[in-house]
Amino acid sequence: MQQSGISQPTLIIDALRVKANIHRMKAKAKKQQVVFRPHFKTHQSGIVGQWFRQAGVDRITVSSVNMAQYFADHGWKDILIAFPVNLMEIKNINRLAGRIKLYLLLEDASVAAQLDQILEHGVGVYIKLDTGAGRTGIALDDEGRVLELANQIKASKNLQLKGLLTHAGHFYHQPGGKRVINEKTQQISQRMKGLKARLGQDDLILSWGDTPSCSMLDELNGYDEWRPGNFVYYDVMQYHIGSCSLEDIAVAMACPVVAVHPEREEMVIYGGSVHFSSEFIAADEDFRLYGYLVNFTEKGWTEAVAGAWLARLSQEHGIVKLPKEICTHYKPGDLIGILPVHSCITVSAIRQQQDLDGNLIPKMVV
């Protein structure tokens, strides 16, 4: 890894691993005969987007109007904003709808009615279903409301019903792991197919997409479209869920060591919550995991150092716990790597990114 020029926390992107992750998921989607519409909120980068394009991807998902604008500026022409329509952003939505194929997400009849009135161009819409995550969407049980909204959309002048969409965010904390995720994925698919039949629209797309299920399950029958995002980089949380191996994780935060405290079996790094964000995995009240330690090598980084982890963050400081016998391996002025717990959020927080050769990897800045 090209270390010269790094003096502050910098996210290092292993392009080969990224491309391998893209190709693996793309091939799986192809085998399952589903449309692959990856979520770009994880990388938020025009360059990483190009790697998807080179793999044959031409439709994408984003999580904000800003992000849709950024990727439209990078040549993407078919974009789904998978976030409930924010009516306050209508000016930018109209501008986008005039230049690309734009798809929006709806769950509320009053929003649909207002949107239809103020749109200047036709857009495709997906209805958001809540299939257990409890975040947004119409409950899958509430068939009446889905049918009502679908009929309202069909009767509108600017909205075209394109699909039913769900995100199984609860799979991130699913007891029972792969087996239960498999069962639930099939159950949800059956019920969404039932809804589609009742709506009587044969070309309606059933859109699915969380990284755990798209990574772990061999078969994802019944869906027409996949939208996983995190898989492009993966992270320690996905490793714990079982979605990836540690070797699939394609990003590591390079952080300068600023102090070593062998008496506490700790070192202090320049790298805090302004760089990583503050997400962690908690095993119990006294144990927080913010990331794993790796050492940089000529070509990349080592496997995670056994018994070491990023255990605390303040604004700019990180505290890494170390086995006593390796405390002497590190000293102030060294550069170490941290595999982050949640890559999407870390990418949003960090300002500096580069690949293993030291080439800057720019990303969206709002």
Added chain:
Amino acid sequence: MQQSGISQPTLIIDALRVKANIHRMKAKAKKQQVVFRPHFKTHQSGIVGQWFRQAGVDRITVSSVNMAQYFADHGWKDILIAFPVNLMEIKNINRLAGRIKLYLLLEDASVAAQLDQILEHGVGVYIKLDTGAGRTGIALDDEGRVLELANQIKASKNLQLKGLLTHAGHFYHQPGGKRVINEKTQQISQRMKGLKARLGQDDLILSWGDTPSCSMLDELNGYDEWRPGNFVYYDVMQYHIGSCSLEDIAVAMACPVVAVHPEREEMVIYGGSVHFSSEFIAADEDFRLYGYLVNFTEKGWTEAVAGAWLARLSQEHGIVKLPKEICTHYKPGDLIGILPVHSCITVSAIRQQQDLDGNLIPKMVV
């Protein structure tokens, strides 16, 4: 509050509250006859810095070399970087030391030795003491190491020993509250005075500064310098610690409502961990508090809405819990306010800031 023009999560700064917070802390420092060197990592804004200058402040603390550069560019000439020296940033440290009075933080003899060799200008240094926070610094017990480092600094060619510095970060989680914080503050002060006596340097500054103790205690005898930072905005965490009232909190995040779910007693806002960061207060495993709900008024915002709180965050979504009877008060297209749990981290995460009149408040962007 000037709502027009806001269509995305935006941090609203109540300038009158900010100025009142500055004046209150400045007056208290004056009464205690301590040098007031406020920490600017909370606001990171040239404009808010001007409000400090108008209150008579001319010395400041920052948490990174970047932040020191930003404030030097805004006319500040006496800056302490309260973060262990990161040797990799020596080029920028040298540049800064050539143009302003620069103070650095040391705890490690090898770093001190290297720094002395590569500095091109003299700098003042503070020795960092760990007085219970367990993050950085030489343990207060380890007098031998403090004396040794002090002697090394005195014998150096470019380092001038300026003070002993500590940050009582553990006061953020101090059982016993104000009473125990008072006792510990006095105990630490006595021991730091003892160290100073042993060092035999009369002009050595004892530097102290966390917002809880500087806000709560009437007397902070024995210290020469205060460096609180968070008090400029305060936040829900400081309110829970007892450092401020909810009316002292000077920032609220304006967020568009995108969905209301009366059946779950929730609404969904555009405002997630990319805007707030991911810090929360946990009462128990099932209760997380990311902020309190307020409604905007013509002149600012209401007091916190009883029984409502920001309970979950994902990348762009926030879930606000609402008492059933007020769910009908909110609808998609509304703009609501959230008092954040940790203002420093939220300021770092958010990109858009303005005052109550709609004037942009720029801040550092790295």
